[in-house]
Amino acid sequence: MMNIIIGQYVPGKSILHHMDPRSKLLAVFALIFIVFLANNWVTYGVIVILTLVAIVLSRVRLRFIYKGLKPILLVIIITFVLNAFFTKSGEAIFDYGWFHLTTGGLQQAAFISVRLLVIVIMTTLLTLTTTPIDITDGLENLLRPFKKLRFPVHEFALMMSIALRFIPTLMEETEKIMKAQTARGVEFSSGPLTQRIKAILPLLVPLFISAFKRAEDLAMAMEARGYRGDIGRTKLRLLKWGLKDSLLLLVVIVLIPVLVLLRG
């Protein structure tokens, strides 16, 4: 139960940790699209080098990045295999009935896997070096223009931070109720499947009830402390845009013409 880490933030003092969440969010968002500009060895090389630089700058241990990659690794492997065997171009390396492996297919598979890897690593780096609260603050700030379109930006950000804040609480609660029901003879981790599905009800009902109660209490506590949305509300943590943030965005912007020039 306890080894599911949500909000995988790893505290650190690297340059990436100290950047404004807005610049990181914008950069990652842009990079997700920019990666698609690459289409040959040179352009992919540029992007891979950039990713490696980002990893080094973050000074996050590789173990944590691997942890972020693990859930998606299978998808990447499947993508690689499918692309390798179903793209027919270039010389044949291997041909047997249904299976044909060609140089072109292999290259295509490698490119697409790298593309996926880069995207996942970039977003992982963002969540590894930015606290969930900073991400929500950054998002709220970036989405501010949409307020003119009556999009409830503040409420949306608040919802996000409350959800994040209560994930550990809910997990604790789940564990507690699971234990209580185990003591009443429920088997969560053994026995036939039908029985295990039945065991979900005694877990979910109390969990929902306590979640609703908690929400009510929280709303009451917020109102008691004078909360009334974002009208006239100031922030404890002010976002600070620095030189390194401008630099990061500059790198991302310059990357676009470079890739366009180098791509085949």
Place this chain on the structure above:
Amino acid sequence: MEITVKHLTHIYQPNSPFERLALDDINVSIPFGKFITIIGHTGSGKSSFLQHLNGLLKPTKGEIIIGDHKIVADSKVKDLKSLRQRVGMVFQYPEHQLFEETVEKDIMFGPLNFGCTEDEARRRAREALEWVHLPESFLERSPFDLSGGQMRRVAIAGILAIRPEVLILDEPTAGLDPRGHREILDLFQWLNKEQGLTIIMVTHNMNDAALYSDEVMVMDKGRLVIKDRPEIVFSQRELLFDLGLDIPQTMHFLKRVSDKFGKDIVTPLFRLEETAHYVAQFLEKEKDGP
């Protein structure tokens, strides 16, 4: 029959940066039929200890022997289930575990899980509800329409209906009003004296520990500091204060009287009437004396 704990050690999240020693080489034996309370500061390992007694936590090292059951690091789930039938556990705020549509169904849930027939479970639900002093008309009500104190009783009835031989209680009276508090404790005392249940209860209330238990276990930082009769444990004023604990009100009172008269008359008394009588006698003597 007795509960024997040998070299019990528990480490949370071993081999990780979050590793924490919760229980440190605990050795204790508790004969069946006793009423034991455990006191200790928050984080002293009380709850971790309790959860080992019915296999919700498994020891990192050491073993727990309850009758013919033995819990070790790699105990099988199948063996644990029959153990859990014999060792009932009431968690803190047990009303949070209610989930059925009616009180009757909720109380029957445990017995049915442990293989009772429908009729037997229903019979036990009636009996358990009577034990916790709730009227039979409650059987058809939804547990979520009841007051907090009533919900607590229903939840406790749900455990009693399993008919455990050992009852483990983690602060069963937290958040109850004084009357509910006393009634629940009287129920446990009755179960202990009349039904022969072994009771092991964690409490923060020194008066309860003094009044109800045969023996008190004091825990600190995962270790068992003392286990003895309340008269002996609560005479160790300084030690308890050092551990962030307290002594019963009556003993505080005796200490104040002692200080006032410059004579040490502190003696382990926990009942109000006894203490009042004792102090009255002392004052009588003081008046006649010098």
